[in-house]
Amino acid sequence: MYQQSEFSEIAILALAFFTSLFFTLLLTPIAERVSARLGFVDQPCTRKVHDQCMSRLGGAAMAIAFFSGVVVFAGWGRELWAVLAGASIIFCAGLADDGKDLSPKLKFFFQIVAVVCFMLVGGVYLTDLGDIIGSGPIILGWAGPLLTVFAMTGVINSFNLSDGLDGLAAGMAAIACLFFIPFAYAQGNWAYMAILVCLMGVILGFLRFNTHPAKLFMGDSGSLLLGFVMAAAAVFLTQAGPAEKGYQPVTALIIVSLPVADTLFVMVRRIMKGQSPVNPDRTHIHHRLMAIGFSHQLTVSGIYCFMLGMGILAWTVRPLPEWVQFYTVLFVYFCLYAAIYFAERRTVSQNKQVGFNLRLDPTNQFLRKVLFWTAEKSWLFFIFIWASLLGCALLAPEMPAPFKYYILFVVLFGLVYYPWKGGIKQMGIAHAVIFFGLYSFILAINVASAGDDWMRGILLLVSGAAMLWTLGRVLNTRRVRVLWPGSLEVLLLGVALAVPVLVHYSAFMGFDFRWQMFISFLQTVPIFMLNKVRLRRNPARIAQFAGLTGLALVMLLF
Structure with missing residues (x-):
């Protein structure tokens, strides 16, 4: 049942998990204390759900714990160098935005630089999207690097924009890690196993302080870092892994589809209204669920459940043709947004939280x-x-x-x-x-x-x-x-x-x-x-x- 070499690997991964977890638990309270002195404070406003000033230096604690863990356990290969190069740039850009509020164009520029560094150092980019539309494999050729920049920055921003409720972005990234780890294990990719396990430890450590009601926020430095690692894992494990393992790009897309679909929907909706796609508002899926009547806690729990369901779906439909998987996911999201739309139209529980009023009153x-x-x-x-x-x-x-x-x-x-x-x-x-x-x-x-x-x-x-x-x-x-x-x-x-x-x-x-x-x-x-x-x-x-x-x-x- 157990093989000694595999058991040793699991023991080392457990050590990597605990190292990252301990560092995060140790550093996060320190970040909370010093954030006010350094000016890393999130002020409440009409489009935010919190009503008091909150520290947003949690991403710094997450980054230090993550970098410390992967440097020790991931091995000094091209996978680690590529992640460190891109993640360092994306973290610094997020940290600068948390302190000085960078313009959207400047943030986007740093994201592109981070992705380009990842591609150059790692030597990997999107070359094949698979048969996702049913007309044969889509080979990208010269357009591969350009589409990689577009796709990775899209995933990075989707996790960044999903950080609107306590624990939401962190929990979604943890769920994505859970479903990406088997990719790395089956391919024998030790570096990404260690990277994802360390990130899992960091996220769980941070959720100890960020679960509702949160004591502090991760800020853009944390959410951009999470999005970058998720995007890097999706690209590397589907493009650089052994072809015989059969891990199609559509599988990775399904795993991270919820934040990506939400971001696409919101941006398209803004453009159709003649607004800037980066103009902040309260039209994200978590805002809409709370407007329907879901509590803060129930909204986050419901999104976790849906993300877990999509992850399980991604692995259970793998034997099907890629285009069947892709259109199945489109149908699932059509049903999701249709349900939310009709719930909003009927104004279900607009002035009270969703709940149950059941009581067993036996006559016997x-x-x-x-x-x-x-x-x-x-x-x-x-x-x-x-x-x-x-x-x-x-x-x-x-x-x-x-x-x-x-x-x-x-x-x-x-x-x-x-x-x-x-x-x-x-x-x-x-x-x-x-x-x-x-x-x-x-x-x-x-x-x-x-x-x-x-x-x-x-x-x-x-x-x-x-x-x-x-x-x-x-x-x-x-x-x-x-x-x-x-x-x-x-x-x-x-x-x-x-x-x-x-x-x-x-x-x-x-x-x-x-x-x-x-x-x-x-x-x-x-x-x-x-x-x-x-x-x-x-x-x-x-x-x-x-x-x-x-x-x-x-x-x-x-």
Whole structure:
């Protein structure tokens, strides 16, 4: 199941991830403190959603952590030199814009310079777009470098313009990283594996401070850097990789299609109205969703879900002809924007946030008593669920040695990332870390007890009971909103769901392991929801539960 060389590579990538994560967690608070002295402050205005001055020096912390990680772990090849050359220029331009507000033309000039440096140093540009329109492969020839400049600057600006809500651009880039990493792994491209893993660590570290309500912004220096790395990965992994791997440009396009489609739609709409395409307004998809009635948190979570869905679609439709993939994506976006248009026309919930108003009001006296008892004695049910899980952990056979390192990774991540001193505003981060730990705990039990049907039956029984109790409790108390996941929860939930689709491209993970990951995800969600309903928004109780989850994971190491 495990090959030593591959396991060593994974261990090094884990180290790269943690190095970038730690640096970002360390540097971001420093950037927040010094931003006011240096003049890197974002002022509120009519087209922005924040109502107070915010630091926008987070991109500097991200850049330092990213450059430090890739220099150590990516290897000194042309891939790294190309990314460093372009990323350094794009970061400096963004930093100058954060401090002095550069003109759009000057920003665009620096973006072109960064892309040209990337092409010259890396020796790669778009040469073939594939058969995306159904008339045969589109070979670019002499127009390749020009179209590369156009395409990469388009992706760079799309991520820059999507940075309109807390955690939005960072989360979208993290999702793109998640789906690009298998490209690099299957091609044996160590440099881009390290680059993308380091960027993933940087983004998660930054989201610790940028998830709603954000403590600071990344600014243009951060959003332009994210867009550049995404554009560079899309070009290099589809044009410079082995042709037999079959990674078409349309696959990369689908992965980053949401910010690109949003930017194209907004700019075309401005031009049709006789306005400048770079004139700022509130017509981006996140602005329109909030105008319909979605809350800040729900808007970001919904966009994360759609981006994850497009990433999964990109990998599942790969066997189809390229033109079928391309037109499928066009149809998906036609449906998306049509739905938003009709929602705006009907002015759904214009003056209130989207929500649910469900309540279970049984007429049967026995059912009333059952619901009342579960409400009054919910702590007994909570203890029963966790006693069953800990019992499974104690009875499960010893885990494979490499998986113990994964558990150690999860414990270390939780200790560093959990907001131990945070209040109620950081409950979304707390719940996200708890889900990751709980999912890893149940996955470890499933891996260790593979082949034991009775153990799987107990986990399914516990998960089913948790789902029934949660639904009854929530509908009876009308606390449906407590089940709404925060944006960081959605991100980690999506990662847990998407990874089984992607690990097919990892040689040491077979079908059985992917199936165990998927089953573990289904088992985790109801138990996680039960814990959210039981603990609600009590920081002290949630911290105690996070400690319990950590101890349960540590038990599996022995």
